[in-house]
Amino acid sequence: MAAAGSYVHIEYATAAELVDRLKAGPADPAARDFVVVDVRDDEREYDGHIAGSLHFASAEFDDTLPRLWPAIRGKKAVIMHCALSQVRGPSCARKLHRQLEALASQDKSQRDAAPELPTIFVLERGFNGWAAGGKPVCRCGDMVCKQSVQWPW
């Protein structure tokens, strides 16, 4: 589903779509062709997170954005979320989108070397929707979660 208007084009993914991706891909998050990026701030610490997700807090996103590129390079998709995916998630997704476009046009000026850019999705209803829907929550304390999702079903 696409957002209307002149804003950067942001795609949305539902929790069910993310579950399908997680179940279809390898259990090891590093081996997947997509990355889940959590841009919540302190809530990650208290509320847990989606197993295998990276943490790039929205408050520091401008500063940490350069560190995100190596983590998503070569991936097909980046699925971003905050608590509700209404403000911070889409805002960080737009920043990432602009950054990728800039990288792509840089590479284009060096001819044909344009990298495959991942599609950026925002997880509908965010982490709160994920947890409220009974999806598994990881409570490790790592900024780069290396756990696989433990499916209760």
Ligand SMILES: [Zn+2]
């Ligand atoms: Zn974890």
